[in-house]
Amino acid sequence: MESHAIAAGAAEAVTGSLLGALALILAAAYVFARLAQRARQPVVVGEIIVGIVLGPSVLGLLPGDLVDVFFPAEVRPYLQVLSQLGLVLFMFGVGYHFDSSHLRGHGRQVTVVSLSSVALPFALGAGLFCVLDPWLTASDMTVDGVLVPALFLGAAMSITAFPVLARIVSERGLQKDRIGAMSIACAAIQDFLAWAVLAVVVALAKSTGAWPLARMALASAALLLVLIYGVRPGLVWLFAPERRWSGSALIHAVLVVGVLLCAWATEAMGLHAVFGAFAFGAVVPRTSIDTTAPEVPERIEQTSLFLLPVFFIVTGLSVNLGGLGGEGLLILLAVLTVACVGKFVGAAGAARLTGATGRESVALGVLLNTRGLTELVILNVGLSLGVLDSRLFTAMVMMAVVTTVMTGPLLDRFHPGTRSVPVWSAEAAKRRRSRDLVPSQEESP
Known part of the structure; x- marks a missing residue:
């Protein structure tokens, strides 16, 4: 007692x-x-x-x-658990709003820019790890060898923060602008490629041989097939407006249970929970939900936004700028240089070579250099895998902050006329929402 x-x-x-x-x-x-x-x-x-x-x-x-x-x-x-729950719900929202039409039907320019802005930062990031490896603290890293950490750093350098980029494009009224549309399309394609590479890296890091790796790959493929050919048609049938039982309460329950089960499934396979959450969000039929209960996904996203600050705190507890030291500052400088050069040159150079003007190429390079929250998601996966030491993790987090902060001012400089509306007043926020819903005369074709 x-x-x-x-x-x-x-x-x-x-x-x-x-x-x-x-x-x-x-x-x-x-x-x-x-x-x-x-x-x-x-x-x-x-x-x-x-x-x-x-x-x-x-x-x-x-x-x-x-x-x-x-x-x-x-x-x-407990904070770690809450942060992971917020992360899972956030990745559901990313998957739900992921428009697969960005991955097809685009011309040569978008394809070339997307591949170039993934390949160059990936190669530079992987090479950077090989250079920095002697400086890293081996006791912080649980993965043996250089291959997996190098591939991970390459994938982390290749990412663009799709949700943050979409918010910047929306706030600046670039939805109908050629560069804004191109940046969204390119970010969608390159994030798809980067997440695919990251899934391979996680599988390599967690497998102990050829058969466990093959088993993980087969299980992942089976889950995707079940989601595409089983879950999605089932949700379309279940959420049809003519179903008497279909309503916001049922849809809310099914979506939350579904995303948690898929996150648990990928975690059980040896992958990270974010992959399952993203995959489930991507197969959810938006047309059916928009007709029956359009407010439900927004409720789930609001819950994730409530919990995401906990994720940032958990991340910040692993960041120690004071512990960088002289070598750490050099690592930070190298990370920032490789990240910015890789993304900017890869995107802007490819855009210029495929017919964009100099100003358009620079603006596209600036936009695709945005890292933001998506980068932190990947870095936390890497930290849990043991492929980063504390100083490299700190440097990568600071790179995510710097590349996101610099996007707005550089965009003002190289793509004028896109200054965002101040958002600290309710009236300004109302004007911004109205602008997003109803294109202005200047935005109309």
């Missing part, structure tokens, strides 16, 4: 600490998100920065060991 009382008391203490930590996280995330908007930056920039500020890099420099006070060791596993 006494042991039960002690356990109950410990659980209550952890619950209280967790609730306090969540309150601090959400309040700080809101403040920094509004500050980012006032600086005409995406909200995600403020939320990423608050994760770094509340970690060892800034809060840890103050006296009193405040990081452990606000985020004690016994609370961090």
Whole structure:
């Protein structure tokens, strides 16, 4: 009886600490998100920065060991679970809004730009790891050899933050602009390629031989076939407007259960949960849901947005700018240089060679250099796999912040007329939504 009382008391203490930590996280995330908007930056920039500020890099420099006070060791596993739940729901939204039409029907220019802006950063990233390998802390890495970490860094360098890029394009009214449309199409194609490569890297990292790797590949292929030819037609039938039982409550329950089951399935296969969440979101029939209950996916996305600040905090707790040292600063400089040169030259160079003007090529290179949240998702996968040490992880996180922050100012410089509407007032937000829904006269063809 006494042991039960002690356990109950410990659980209550952890619950209280967790609730306090969540309150601090959400309040700080809101403040920094509004500050980012006032600086005409995406909200995600403020939320990423608050994760770094509340970690060892800034809060840890103050006296009193405040990081452990606000985020004690016994609370961090629960924060990790909540962050992964938010990540899974977020990846469902990315998959749900992923338009496969971007992957077909496009001309030579989009194809060439997409492949070039994946191949060059991938090659540079893989080569960079081989150069940096002697400087990295082997005890932080659990994967033997250079191949898997090099492939991972190449895939991480190749990514473009599709959701953040889409938000930037929308806020600046570039939906009907040729460069805006091209950037969305290119980002969709290259992210598809980068995620495919990342899935291979994860499989290589987690397999212990040829048969486990083959088994993982077969299981993944089987899941995709079931989702495409079984789950999707079933959802179309179930969500049809003429079904009497079909409604928002049923659709909400089915979607949440489906995304959690698919995330669990890919995690059980040895892949990361984000792959299953993304795949399920991609096969959900949008036409059926838009007709029956269009508000349901938005509810799920709002839940993910509520939990994502926790993900940024968990990420920030692993980032320590003070621990970089002299070699770490050189690693950071090398990462930033390779990331920007690879994406910019790969995209802008290919666009220029296929007929775009100089200004259009530069603007496209700037847009496709956006990393943002998607980069952090990949980096956390790499950290869990043990293919990154703490300094390289910190450098890559800072690269994600810098490349996202620089997109807006560079776009103002090289693609004028696309300045975003200030978003800190309700009236401005209303005008922006109206503009997105009804194209202006200037945007009409």
